[in-house]
Amino acid sequence: MSLEAAFERVSMELEEPFTISRGTQTEAENLIVRVTDDEGTTGVGGAAPARHYGETADTVEAVLPELLSVVEEVGDPHALTTIESRMTEVVQDNPAARCAVSIALHDLAAKRLDVPLYRLWGLDASATPNTSFTVGIDTTERIREKAADAADAGYPILKVKLGGDRDREIVETVREAAPDATIRVDANEAWTPRETVEKSEWLAELGVEFIEQPVPAEDPEGLKFAYERSALPIAADESCVTATDIPRIADRCDIANLKLMKTGGLLEARRAIATARSHGLEVMLGCMIESNASIAAATHLAPLLDYADLDGSLLLAEDPFEGPAFEGGAISLDDVDRAGTGAVER
Incomplete structure (x- = not known):
């Protein structure tokens, strides 16, 4: 060959x-x-x-x-x-x-x-979480529109980007626009440990599910401080790059947020998932802003996850590849009728 x-x-x-x-x-x-x-x-x-x-x-x-x-x-x-x-x-x-x-x-x-790839791995196609849909930082009115549009499109989970002086206003706006949505927030390392604890209180009151990477990855003790005192679960993203990071963050978060682009490949991603499980962590798989050439592959790991954040291709004006439909946020592997990852050039 x-x-x-x-x-x-x-x-x-x-x-x-x-x-x-x-x-x-x-x-x-x-x-x-x-x-x-x-x-x-x-x-x-x-x-x-x-x-x-x-x-x-x-x-x-x-x-x-x-x-x-x-x-x-x-x-x-x-x-x-x-x-x-x-x-x-x-x-x-x-x-x-x-x-x-x-x-x-x-x-x-x-x-x-x-x-299909998930069958090559012997995974259960019916055991897949929904993906979240991300609402980036914007004007209040535009955030309201984006949240309402996502909810109207059937996305039950919204991931809301935070990290400024409008955080409470943003979450309250999303909650008003999508009252039934599950909301997760991501500060992308922008908060201090004490700020995380303080904000977790009112975030919990607004029905937020968990907080992603509130403090800088360079502050592992700050992550532990936030984790031990937060009113909400903490997910580690920038603090968790490869499988070797997981033992160091296992007592500092509830959820390991992995990304294919951080792990370096599908075999390593599966190792990282297994490592996180062995340390008692829940697992989320996230993404960058990516074409379906890579997002489609990530969806085949969905049966191994607790949470999915795989909407990167949905943020593109035009993707050169077709991939998962994500109707209502669903990752429907049992509907995949193509061999491989399912990514097809347009």
């Missing part, structure tokens, strides 16, 4: 500017990886690098030739452990780059066996 691998860089406009406590994004640069076997079957994966973790589209573009050389040298899409181990030896950083290759190989391997 032989494999040919290639990649391209794509720039995708967002439906509208997306703001969190660290800044505003108007477009997303992803890199698309394709791996083709000698029968002409192609697996597709996507990289969505995050500058916050020291990775950019330029760095991904720079290392992908080395990673794809590993793929071609091994020449077997089913040798996933071998290839991912060798990729880590070649490129220690740039997890999004390695992740794109991992997804493309998993997609190809499942297509060669003519099964």
Whole structure:
């Protein structure tokens, strides 16, 4: 067997500017990886690098030739452990780059066996949580409109970005616009530990489910302080990058929020999920702003999760790939009738 691998860089406009406590994004640069076997079957994966973790589209573009050389040298899409181990030896950083290759190989391997990816893993398609829909920081009126629109579209869970001097006003606005919605909030490291504890009190009164990454990842003691005193559960995101971080945060949060682009691949994501479980944590899988070239793969891990935040492709004005419909937030793997991840080029 032989494999040919290639990649391209794509720039995708967002439906509208997306703001969190660290800044505003108007477009997303992803890199698309394709791996083709000698029968002409192609697996597709996507990289969505995050500058916050020291990775950019330029760095991904720079290392992908080395990673794809590993793929071609091994020449077997089913040798996933071998290839991912060798990729880590070649490129220690740039997890999004390695992740794109991992997804493309998993997609190809499942297509060669003519099964959806979750069946390759032997997972129960009926045991999937709904994904949340994210409401970014904006004017009060626009937040009201976005929350109401998401609720009207059937999304039962809203993730609300916070981290400024309008936090209470924002959550009250979302609650008024979507009174029946489950609300989760994400401060993206913008609060102090004491501020987290204080805000958790009124957030609980407004029916918020949990708080995601309230304090800086560089302050593990602050995370522990918030966790031990908060009126709400705490999810760790920026504090939890790979499986090796989980033992260090296990006594400082209730939920580990993993992302494929942080872990560096699907095999490592599954290890991280198992590690979190072994430390008594609940598990959420999140995402960057990504094409369905990678989001579709993430959905196949849904049976292993307690919470899902996989709406990254929904924030794009136009995605070059079709993927999960997410009608009403549902991750409906048992409706998947395509082999592989289910991502299809438009």
